[in-house]
Amino acid sequence: MNVFMIFRVAVRAIWRNKTRSALTMLGIIFGIAAVIVVLAIGRGASLNMVAEISKMGNNMVMIFSEQRHTAAGVRGAAGEGQSLTASDGLAIRRELSHLVQAVTPEVRTQMQVVYAEKNWSTTVYGCSTEFSTIRNWEVAEGSFFDELEEKQCARVCLIGRTVATNLFPNDDPVGRTIRIGNMPFKVKGVMGVKGVGGFGQDQDDAVLAPYTTVKRVLQASKFPDNVRHIKLSLYSMDQLDEAKREIGLLLRQRHRLADSDDDDFRIIDMAEITSTMSAVSSTMTVLLAAVAAISLLVGGIGIMNIMLVSVTERIREIGLRMAIGATPANILGQFILEAVVLSTLGGALGVALGVAGAQTIGNLQGWPILVEPSSAIGAFLFSALVGMFFGFYPAWRASRLNPIDCLRYE
C-alpha cells in the first residue's frame, strides 16, 4: 500500500466526519494562529525598536563614567561625583579629530518649566553645540545656542515640541523667556519633532541648554566639570573599533590609571544597545510563543482524544482491513496520517488566520507587523509534528488490536 493510497483513505475518513474534524482542528487552528500573531507582533516590534535605536544618533558612541573597583574598594566618595569630565570630551574632540566629528557631554535634570501661567515638568538636557549633529535632531524654528553662549553659561535654551505645545499653545516661543527652576531662560528655538523613542519615551518632551549653564547655574554643582555621560559621533562606523580603542587609551591616560587598574568608564556603541534590545524582545517573543505553544499542546490533545474515539468507533473497519491483509504498520500509518492530515489542515488554516489576524491587529493598533515566512513554515511543520506526536498513541493502539477481537467487537 503506497503513501498516496493511505493518504486518500485518511482524507476520506476526515471528510466523512466533517463537523467533528472541523471541531477537532479548531484547537490547532487557534494555536497556530496565536503563534503566528505573537511572532509577527514580536518580530515587528523588535525590528521597529532596532530601527528607532539606530535613529537615536548619528554613528553614535556613548561613554559612561563607571565606578572603579580597586583593592581598596570602591574609589571615589559620593560627593566627588563622576570620573568623566566635560574636559575629557573636549580632549577627545581635539586629539581624535580624525575619527570623531562631534562631541557633547550630557547632563540631565528633571525640572519644572514655567511660562506665564503654564507649567510643565520636563527633562532638561545640558549639552554642547554639537548635540544636534550627534542626535540627528534639527532645529525647527530659531537657532541652536552657540559656542560663546556655551562658554559664558548663557541662560538660553531650546525646547522640544511637546514642551512648546504645553507652554505656548498659542504664541510663538522663539525669543520668549521661560523660567526653569525659577531662573529665566531665553528660548532660542524649537526642536523638530523626534517622536517616540526606542524605549517608548516621548523624545520631544525635553529642554536643551548649554551643559555649562546646567551644571553651574541650574545645579550649582561643586564639580561643574564632572559629567556622567558623553556622546560622540564618528565619521564612519567602519572606524568604530579603532575609535573605541583610541578613546579608551586617551581616557585612561587622562584619568591617570595604572596598567593594573580597571577602566573607570564604559564605551558603548549603538550596535551593542541594539543587540541587547533585540535580545530582550526575543526573550519576550519566546515567552509569548511558549504560551501559544501550550494552546497547541491543548489542540494536540484534542486530536489525540478524537483519534482514540475514532479508533474505537472504527474497530470493525480495522478488523476487516486486518482480515484482508492490512499489516500493523499499515494500520499505524493510516491513523497517524489521518491525525497528521487533520493537524496540518488545521495548521494551514491557522497560518492563514494568523497572518490575517496579525495584519488586522497591526492596522487597528498601528503596530509594526512582520510575518516572517520562516515562522509561517515553521508553525505549519510544527502542526504536522503535533499530529504525528499526538496521533501516534491512538494509531499504535489500533495497530496492536487483534483482527478477531475487532471483528467480534459489538
Added chain:
Amino acid sequence: MEHLIEIRDLRKIYALGEEPVAALDGVSLTIEQGEFVAIMGASGSGKSTMLNILGCLDTPTSGSYLLDGIEVARRSRTELARIRNRKLGFVFQNFNLLARTTAIENVELPDFYLNRLGRSARRARARMLLERVGLGGRGTHTPAQLSGGQQQRVAIARALMNEPPVLFADEPTGNLDTKSSVEIMNLFTELSNEGITIVMVTHEDDIAAYAKRHLLMRDGHLIKDDASGGGA
C-alpha cells in the same frame, strides 16, 4: 504428499472465568486443494474458533498448523497479515463491507495492501469480479444501497480480489433469506468447480449440502468427518 491445510492437535483455551474453556480441544485434520468443506455443529461447539484459526485471524494456544506446507501457528502479526492478504479470502456472516464506500472500492481493497495491480488494472479486475458475482451495474452503490444478498456478493468479489487459493466463510448465509442464500451457494459451487478451496461454517443442513465434505464438531472436538480418506 503435501496438504493445503494440515492441523495437528490444535487447542484453543480461553481462560477468562474461573474454569478455562477449551473452544478447541485437540483437533487434527487435513484439507486438500480444491475441497469444499462444511463445518457443522451446535452453537458453541468451536466452529468459528476453528475457522478463525484456519484463516490466520486468530492463533491457537497449542498445536501445529501447516498452510501450504508452512507452519503458521506462531508467525508474527505482520507475516500473518501478508498470508491473509495473498492466500486467504474471507466471507463473513455480516458482510463487513466498508460503509460509505462504493462496491467497487470495497472489492479493490485487498489489492491496496498487496499493490500488485496498477490503478486501472485494479479497477478493471474489481469491475470484472463484480460482473462475475452478478453485480455489474452496481459498482458505484454503497453498502447502504444494496440488499443483504448483494452485499454478500460484493464481499465474495472482494475475497477473490487477490486470487487466493482458499476461501473461508463463517455462516455466509446466516443473515440472508432463502433466495439469496441459494444464489450465494450457487456462486460457491461455481468457484469450487473452478478449483478454489472453500471452508464454510454453517448449521443449516441444506446449506451444508452444497459442500462435498462435512465436519461435525462438538465441545471443541471433531467428532465426525465424512471425507473418504480425510480426517486425522
